[in-house]
Amino acid sequence: MVIKIAQFILIILLSPFLFGVINRTKAFFAGRKGSSLFQLYYDIFKLFQKGAVYSTTTTWIFVAGPIISLSAILTASALIPFAGHPSLVSFDGDLILFIYLLGLARFFTVLAALDTGSSFEGMGASREVQFAVFAEPALFLSLAALARITGTLSISDIFSNLTIHPLAMGEPVIFLVVGALFIIFLTENSRIPVDDPNTHLELTMIHEVMVLDHGGVDLGYIFYGAAIKFWILGTLLTGIFLGAHSKGWAWDYVMFIFGMMILAVIVGVVESVLARLRLIKVPHFLIVSLALAVLALAFTMR
Amino acid sequence: MNSWIDLIIISVILMNLMMLSSSRISTCIRIVAFQGVFVGLMPFVINAQSITLGASISSIASITLKGVVFPWLLFRAQQEANIRKEVDPIGGYPLSLLAGVGMFLISCWLSARLPYERPLFSEMIVPVSFATFFTGIFIIVSRMKALTQVIGYLVLENGIFLFGTALLVEQSFVVELAILLDIFVAVFVMGIAIFHISREFDHIDTQNLSELKDWVISKQEKQHA
Numbered sequence: 001m002v003i004k005i006a007q008f009i010l011i012i013l014l015s016p017f018l019f020g021v022i023n024r025t026k027a028f029f030a031g032r033k034g035s036s037l038f039q040l041y042y043d044i045f046k047l048f049q050k051g052a053v054y055s056t057t058t059t060w061i062f063v064a065g066p067i068i069s070l071s072a073i074l075t076a077s078a079l080i081p082f083a084g085h086p087s088l089v090s091f092d093g094d095l096i097l098f099i100y101l102l103g104l105a106r107f108f109t110v111l112a113a114l115d116t117g118s119s120f121e122g123m124g125a126s127r128e129v130q131f132a133v134f135a136e137p138a139l140f141l142s143l144a145a146l147a148r149i150t151g152t153l154s155i156s157d158i159f160s161n162l163t164i165h166p167l168a169m170g171e172p173v174i175f176l177v178v179g180a181l182f183i184i185f186l187t188e189n190s191r192i193p194v195d196d197p198n199t200h201l202e203l204t205m206i207h208e209v210m211v212l213d214h215g216g217v218d219l220g221y222i223f224y225g226a227a228i229k230f231w232i233l234g235t236l237l238t239g240i241f242l243g244a245h246s247k248g249w250a251w252d253y254v255m256f257i258f259g260m261m262i263l264a265v266i267v268g269v270v271e272s273v274l275a276r277l278r279l280i281k282v283p284h285f286l287i288v289s290l291a292l293a294v295l296a297l298a299f300t301m302r
Numbered sequence: 303m304n305s306w307i308d309l310i311i312i313s314v315i316l317m318n319l320m321m322l323s324s325s326r327i328s329t330c331i332r333i334v335a336f337q338g339v340f341v342g343l344m345p346f347v348i349n350a351q352s353i354t355l356g357a358s359i360s361s362i363a364s365i366t367l368k369g370v371v372f373p374w375l376l377f378r379a380q381q382e383a384n385i386r387k388e389v390d391p392i393g394g395y396p397l398s399l400l401a402g403v404g405m406f407l408i409s410c411w412l413s414a415r416l417p418y419e420r421p422l423f424s425e426m427i428v429p430v431s432f433a434t435f436f437t438g439i440f441i442i443v444s445r446m447k448a449l450t451q452v453i454g455y456l457v458l459e460n461g462i463f464l465f466g467t468a469l470l471v472e473q474s475f476v477v478e479l480a481i482l483l484d485i486f487v488a489v490f491v492m493g494i495a496i497f498h499i500s501r502e503f504d505h506i507d508t509q510n511l512s513e514l515k516d517w518v519i520s521k522q523e524k525q526h527a
Contacts, residue, residue, distance in 0.1 A: 172309045284323070284396045291319055291403045298410055299312070302425040 003249075007082035012074070014257065015231035016040035016224070018264040025268025040227060047220030055213065057117050065112025066214060066221040069105040073225045073232070076101040080232045081156045083256035084242065085249065090156035095143045098155060099136065102188070105225065106132060113210035124209030127279070131194065131206070134286035135187045141293035142180045146240075148300040149173065159239040174240060176296035181237055183289035189230045192271040194282055234263045306347050307424045310340050314464065315406060315430050318437040321457065322398040327449055331376045334456045337434075338368025341460045344467045348423050360478040364463060367482060372456060372489055379493040380449060383500035392444045405436040418469075427468040435461030448499060452492045459485050 020037035027034025036042070054062065078088040079098045110128055113121040147153050149171070150161035187194045190207035197208065211222050238259035277285055317337045321330050342365035345357050391398050409432030422428065438458030442451045459481065466478055 172305065172312045176312065284399070287396045287399050288323070291399055294403050295315060295406065298407065299426060
C-alpha cells in the first residue's frame with residue numbers, strides 16, 4: 001500500500017517534467033538553447049501564488065471547471081499503473097471509469113469555456129467536442145482490444161499481463177493498437193499535428209482558446225491537469241512497449257521513467273518535423289485512428 | 303511462422319485503407335503494386351517447405367506481373383494521358399475510409415457464416431480477402447477517373463488471389479494463371495483505352511460518358527413530336 005501511494009505521488013511529481021523534455025527537444029531542432037527543463041514547475045508555482053480574476057458574466061461553473069477537471073484527471077491517474085506495477089485503485093472494469101473520467105474533465109473544460117460567453121471560446125469548445133467524437137470511441141476500442149488480448153478488464157491487470165515484449169510476441173495486432181493510441185495521445189494532449197500548444201492565433205486554436213479567460217490559480221490547475229493527462233495517456237503507450245518486467249522494482253522504475261522521456265522526445269521530434277493539419281483534415285486523421293482501433297478489435301475477437 | 307501470415311494479412315488490410323484514403327493516383331498505383339507483391343508472397347509463407355512447382359510458378363508470375371509490369375503500364379498510361387489530378391471520390395475521403403472499415407466488418411460477419419472443409423491457416427485470411435475485393439468494387443464504383451477504376455480492378459484481383467491461397471493451395475494455380483492472363487489483357491487493353499479516351503476528350507472522367515446519349519434523347523423527342 002505504501003508503495004502504491006508512493007507511485008501515485010511520483011506521477012504527480014514527475015509529470016510536469018515531460019513538458020520540459022518536449023520543449024528542450026523542440027529547441028534543439030530549432031537551434032535554440034531552450035527553456036529550463038523545470039520551466040513548467042516554475043510556471044505552476046508562480047500561478048499558484050497569484051489570485052484569480054473573474055469576469056462578471058461568468059457563473060460558478062467557470063470557477064468549478066478547472067477544479068473538477070484537475071480532480072477528474074487526478075482520479076484517473078490513480079487508476080493507471082506505474083512501471084507495470086499495480087495502480088493505487090484497481091477493480092474489474094475500471095477502464096470504463098478511466099475513459100469517463102477523462103470525458104468528465106473535457107466536459108467541464110468545455111462548459112467553463114462556454115460559460116464565458118466569448119465567441120472565440122465557443123468556437124474552441126465546438127472544435128474540442130467535434131474531435132472528441134472521433135477520439136473517444138477510438139480510445140474505447142483500443143483499450144477494449146488490449147483487454148481482449150490480455151483477458152482482463154482492469155487497466156492494472158492489462159499491463160501486468162502484457163508480460164512479453166510485443167516485438168518478440170509476434171502479435172502484429174499490437175502495432176494497430178499502438179498506432180491508434182499514438183494518434184489519440186497526440187489529439188488528447190493537443191499536440192501537433194492536431195493542435196499547436198504554442199499558437200495564440202484565435203482562429204486556429206483548439207485547446208488553448210478554451211482557457212483564454214482563466215488566470216492565476218485556475219490556469220495553474222489547467223496546466224497541471226494537462227501535464228498529468230499527458231503522463232497517464234503516455235503510460236498506455238510505454239506500458240505496451242515495456243510490459244511488466246520483474247528484475248526488481250528499481251530497474252522497472254528506471255526503465256519506465258526512461259521510456260516516458262523517450263516518448264516525450266518522440267513527441268518533440270514529431271512537433272518539429274510535422275506541420276499542423278488543416279482543421280478540416282483533422283477528423284480524417286482521427287478516423288484513421290478509429291479505423292485502426294476497429295481493425296485491432298476485430299482481429300482480437302477471433 | 304504464424305505471425306508472418308498475420309503480418310501480411312494486416313498489411314493487406316491496411317493497404318486497402320490507405321488506398322481508400324490517399325488522394326494521389328500515383329500513390330494508389332504504388333500501394334496496389336505492394337499489395338500484389340505481399341499477396342503473392344502468401345503461398346510461400348503458408349507452406350515454405352512443401353510448396354509445389356505449380357503454386358510457386360503462379361506466385362512468381364503474379365509477383366512479377368503485379369509488382370513490375372502493371373505499375374509500369376499504369377504509370378505509362380498516367381504519363382501519356384497526362385493525369386496529375388487527384389482521385390476525386392464520391393463522398394470524400396473520410397467517408398471512403400469509414401466505408402472500408404464497414405466493409406471489413408461485414409466481411410468478418412460473412413466469413414463466419416461460410417462452411418469450411420478443412421481448418422484455415424489463419425482465421426483472418428478469409429475476412430481480409432473478402433474485404434479486399436469489396437474494397438476493389440468500392441473503388442471502381444466511387445472513383446471517377448478511368449485509371450482509378452483499373453486500380454480498383456487490380457485490388458479486386460488481389461482479393462481473389464488471397465481467397466484462392468486461403469482455400470485451395472495446391473489446385474489453385476491453374477485457376478490463378480487463367481485469372482492472371484485475363485487481368486493482364488484487361489490492364490493492357492484498359493491502358494490503351496485510357497490513352498484513346500484522353501486523346502479524344504482531353505480528360506478521363508467517366509461521368510461525362512453518360513452524356514453520350516443524344517441518340518436516345520432524340521428518339522424520345524421524336525416520339526413526343
